[in-house]
Amino acid sequence: MKTFFKAIGNLFRKPVTTRYPFERTYIPNDYRGVIAFDEDLCIWCRRCEMACPPGAIVFSQDMEGKQTYHYNRAVCIFCKECVRICPKEGALIQTNQPATFALKEENINNGWNSLFDEAIKSREAFAAEKKRLAAEKAAAAKKTAETK
């Protein structure tokens, strides 16, 4: 009988669920959200790339040696390992913003995989170029030493 009256009373009570698209759900202040990057503070040590478990961070490099930071919010698992390992405070920070949805136009899986491979290749190319230049320089130095 008690249950019956309770059930009738429940008809007039507010729902316990959140009306999600119209209301914001509970998000704590220190929610694990997307990673923000500060290019001015970065010392380009690439430790975050090595620490990242899913491989959501990669650095590409052009022929002058300038590195560019790439980050994929859809691959990221928001574990904060990159922030924890970062030797320069403030270069990488974890915001409390949830990641936005990935759209079809972004081609976030295949596009990211090819970008990842290209980035690794660009770094290898730069390293090879550097090695070649160093070898040339050494050869030139040897030649000048021999002529003397």
Place this chain on the structure above:
Amino acid sequence: MSRQYEIPVGAQHISLLEPLHFKFTTENERIVNTTANVFYVHRGIEKACCTKFKFRQVSFVVGRVCGLCSISHTTAYSQVAEKLIKIEVPRRAKYLRMLVIELDRIHSHLLCLSHVAENSGFEALFMKTMEYREAFMELLEAVCGNRIQYDFSIVGGVARDLSARVAQMIRDRFKIFKPQLDELVDIFQNNWSLSLKNKRAGAITVKDAMRLNVVGPFARAAGLAIDVRNETEDLLPWKEVGFKIVTETAGDVYARNLVRLREIYVSLRIIENVINGLPESALITETKAFPDGEAVVRLEAPRGELFYYAKGNKTQVLERLKIKAPTFSNISAMVEGFKGNEYGSVPAIIASYDPCLSCTAR
């Protein structure tokens, strides 16, 4: 001699939460024989852990083995890796690990209880239990920063600290939750229509439980006092924070419900003790050592004993990682428990086993 019928349940069925398949041989609605096929999923996580990921990253990979006992897997792996690289975890990290494991246990038990209620045909209780569980999801989100994949334990310690504000939030929520839990216990114990489906359903005896190697609440409901928290003290100081083993004797669905409910009381007490007596120390022990040798770790996950074995070879990548999830031990007893029951009580029995087969097949 009555006729026998075979009734298949699964691999997709409305009362199943997991991909498993049962074939019941019934005689006048009574189950006389059961066969089970459980390996519908294979995810290759162990192989990935030994080839693709460095040993520090593996703790995030094994967190994805199970959605409900994510923290148990991460902690067990962290402990086994700490044994391999021979470091001692700070005291505060140990306490925080216990805190999150117990919060996780409460929400996992509430989920299981709600599914038992739903599969017994008591939809309103299912909704009520799920509503109360939501408070714990929010607490976990406040503590770990995420609702499901906590990523809280890392090799050497824990990733985040517990702020005073969050600790106060936990205390406030507990004040609301305690009367709610009493109400749940009252319903699960005294509701007549629920007792029709739960009492004497899916019962196994202590002897069977011991013979079939049952673990977790399943074993404790049958009267087998087996709990890793009761046995080991070296990795996490359970006794210090007031752990007490909970057992029942009947071994049926009703007893399993009661074991889970009473374990929630124990977990609440542990969490309160952890928050009130949180020691001050660093959160993480840093080291540059590489894993070497072999190690074994046991940990009490919400469903029972979780077992981790790891072997290192002085490189970044582990040589072998073996995960044995609690449901793996329970499968043979799960088949045994159906014998002599009516086919109509099967959904409630399956839910009360709390199977986690995606864990089992890693």
